[in-house]
Amino acid sequence: MKVIKFGGSSLASAEQLKKVLNIIKSDPERRIVVVSAPGKRSGSDTKVTDLLIQYAEAYLAGKDYTAIQQQIIDRYQSMADELGLHSAMNDVRDGLQELAKMDKNSPERVLDAFKASGENNNALIVAEFLAKNGLPAVYVNPREAGIIVSDVPGNAQILPDSYEKIYQLTERDGVLVIPGFFGYTENGDICTFSRGGSDISGAIVAAGVKAELYENFTDVDAIFSAHPGLVKNPKAITELTFREMRELSYAGFNVLHDEALIPAFHADIPVVIKNTNNPEAPGTRISSARTIGKETVSGIAGDSGFLSIYLSKYLMNREVGFGRKVLRILEDMHLKYEHMPSGIDDISIILREDQFTDEIEQTLIRRLKEELHLDEIKIKHDLAMVAIVGEGMKNSIGVAAKATRALADNQINIEMINQGSSEVSIMFSLENGQEKRAIRALYDAFFN
Incomplete structure (x- = not known):
């Protein structure tokens, strides 16, 4: 079994979802799919998570939020219309409207619920799309999956006892689509990981089901030895150790959330960074050990x-x-x-x-x-x-x-x-x- 996670740029539009479908279909071992909220469709676009934060802030401040609410609904509606989806879109619309009925007494919880809806709605859309196109795919809520977290809004941590429940996902058939970025507290409240936390969700699920591999799909062919915006044609890195990747993530590499390596490291599950737009590229493999060549610096x-x-x-x-x-x-x-x-x-x-x-x-x-x-x-x-x-x-x-x-x-x-x-x-x-x-x-x- 492989756990596969798609980032926001991989799920930003209907065209991108078609690429995701082909990637999942190409390998029957890709049985669990963790998804982010829709990202930018172009350089001038806005990520859905950022729109949801604006929506939450307007709601909490008692301002008119109808325009931003409709803008978010339209983002999902445009994908659903192009892909011919109907059932999931009803749930998405209802869920986004219900957010504006939350109790405002705990602003941090309100903000977490609004932010988490980005991934949750996208998982509903992706699951219906995959099922419509021949894959036995079902949406699985993080609470149902066993992702129980500490009660720290905006910076939740997975509770150790969760892994036993997550392992039960291996008993289920078909392709499981799980929203990333958030889990539930023991009291049933939504709590998000830190920003970019869908990477963390993917690694947690991979560790929980004892996956053979955790594949993290983004919009680059590999991790490069330096930022391509600073260095012309930097060298692509084919292999890294967990320790090297952790150091690079901490120091400024933003391809992978630095906390995402922890569950995979403890479970000794290799992580591969791959490109949704070029899935045939080998990507970068991150594991406990690698062959050390002549290079001193990675x-x-x-x-x-x-x-x-x-x-x-x-x-x-x-x-x-x-x-x-x-x-x-x-x-x-x-x-x-x-x-x-x-x-x-x-x-x-x-x-x-x-x-x-x-x-x-x-x-x-x-x-x-x-x-x-x-x-x-x-x-x-x-x-x-x-x-x-x-x-x-x-x-x-x-x-x-x-x-x-x-x-x-x-x-x-x-x-x-x-x-x-x-x-x-x-x-x-x-x-x-x-x-x-x-x-x-x-x-x-x-x-x-």
Whole structure:
């Protein structure tokens, strides 16, 4: 059995759904299909999920939502009309109208229900379309499938006990079409995963049914060693390990949601990224281990929106529990840190800047000063992180030297270097605005 997931661009129009039909028909082992909400049909189009967020915000604010509601209905109606579907469209229309009758006392739950309807409606459409064209396909609601999640709207996590229920899907016949992106709490409330969470749903189902393979169909032939918008004709990557893909996703690759690898990794199920528009292309295979060739670096990625906090205290290394105190303050303030390189008398903490307001920043600085009795504290905003990633780096000499020389030759100043103990990645902290030049410089050094 294979679990196959289609992204929003693969399901954006009737024409795309016809490609999906042919892909599923071409392999009888593709028995479980996880779908996203319709994506953009063109560069100027709007994703259905974004329309649903606008719909929810208008409803919660007491504004007129009829125009945006009709716009969403029309998106599904245009596909249904072109494909000759009728039954599912009635449920889609009724469901979208019923959303505007929800209790507004819990805005987060309202927003999750509105967002989840994008995937749910698309699953109804896809199931009817497949059945009409010769496949024994049925829609399966996530609650029926056993996708029970934590009660955290917008950032749900699968509950471990769910996998036993999900495995029962293997006893069912035909092609099962499951909406991605959301599950149900133990109390029966809808909760979505973080944005892009249909990838997570696909991996959860694949792990639950112990699939042979999890195929994730998107709109690119493969994962590339650098972003094609930054580097001309970057090298396609044929194989990656889970660890490499996780590092690249974290550092800025957005082909696959970084949390989507966790269920597949724990269940040791290979993941293949393929192109709906070119299904014959081999794609990129992600698994626990791969053959390491002569290349040292597999990919280069970057992201912006970080800040650093520099802490200095003489004889810090002799103070028992200093690191624990730092982490406790961050935990108390619900702040997640990304990196924490240190010396004998100093520590730098790298955090995502979007967690901060002026008030949070001032409170954090005050607590760090008062509770740690620091000699010096400095905060620097507007940082970017660029990573080089590759399993081959562990057995190669001079990788860091090659990278730093490439950055120096391009007059790019390095704020910080951090190499994890796994030796699979090296992170460079730079000023915002330099990450694109840095990626090009590093690509030239390692691939050209």
